[in-house]
Amino acid sequence: DAGVTQSPTHLIKTRGQQVTLRCSPISGHKSVSWYQQVLGQGPQFIFQYYEKEERGRGNFPDRFSARQFPNYSSELNVNALLLGDSALYLCASSSPGKETQYFGPGTRLLVL
Amino acid sequence: QKEVEQDPGPLSVPEGAIVSLNCTYSNSAFQYFMWYRQYSRKGPELLMYTYSSGNKEDGRFTAQVDKSSKYISLFIRDSQPSDSATYLCAMRNTDKLIFGTGTRLQVFP
Numbered sequence: 320d321a322g323v324t325q326s327p328t329h330l331i332k333t334r335g336q337q338v339t340l341r342c343s344p345i346s347g348h349k350s351v352s353w354y355q356q357v358l359g360q361g362p363q364f365i366f367q368y369y370e371k372e373e374r375g376r377g378n379f380p381d382r383f384s385a386r387q388f389p390n391y392s393s394e395l396n397v398n399a400l401l402l403g404d405s406a407l408y409l410c411a412s413s414s415p416g417k418e419t420q421y422f423g424p425g426t427r428l429l430v431l
Numbered sequence: 432q433k434e435v436e437q438d439p440g441p442l443s444v445p446e447g448a449i450v451s452l453n454c455t456y457s458n459s460a461f462q463y464f465m466w467y468r469q470y471s472r473k474g475p476e477l478l479m480y481t482y483s484s485g486n487k488e489d490g491r492f493t494a495q496v497d498k499s500s501k502y503i504s505l506f507i508r509d510s511q512p513s514d515s516a517t518y519l520c521a522m523r524n525t526d527k528l529i530f531g532t533g534t535r536l537q538v539f540p
Contacts (some may be wrong), residue, residue, distance in 0.1 A: 323474075325474075352526075352528075359439070360532055360533075361435075361437075361521075361530030361531050362475070362528070362530050367526050369526075374526050375525065409474055409475070418463045418482075418523055419465065420477075422474040422475045422476070423474050424473055425473070425474045
């Protein structure tokens with residue numbers, strides 16, 4: 320089975336721009352979570368979606384938004400990019416009733 | 432105080448050594464504990480998952496949880512150069528994972 324996939328792998332943007340990151344979960348997984356990992360730190364929770372509904376939100380500003388589609392894939396949008404948004408953005412999926420989350424390779428975002 | 436504390440290392444050991452990686456936590460509501468391995472510029476890979484206090488073994492890896500002390504450990508036996516990576520502890524709080532900062536491990540031949 321294919322694991323969690325994310326696109327693009329790398330992205331360079333300038334301050335003030337907007338970015339959309341994409342994630343496809345493992346087949347059969349209905350929950351998708353997004354995390355931000357700044358260099359030298361552990362991942363920080365941004366959002367969780369289950370069955371297209373937001374189930375949890377971390378301590379991130381409203382510039383961050385996400386959605387989940389009927390096929391359980393997901394997009395993370397970040398508006399008005401700041402230099403501090405430069406990070407590895409990770410998507411994780413999990414199976415209903417299971418506690419473990421499986422991560423994709425991430426999208427590395429650089430904001431100049 | 433962070434909810435999860437983890438020594439960032441780096442930890443450098445010779446091949447064949449036993450490695451001990453540790454995390455402490457403050458929230459007694461945490462019930463599920465995980466260890467992830469992350470190679471440079473890659474996503475975290477799930478290594479071990481435990482629920483209750485005690486030990487869980489998988490090959491060269493042993494995960495240990497002590498809920499009374501709010502302390503978890505990962506032991507790696509017969510460490511290999513391919514084990515060189517950052518090891519992240521994670522704890523589940525409702526539907527999200529709370530991660531430590533990660534410990535960077537270097538195993539030299």
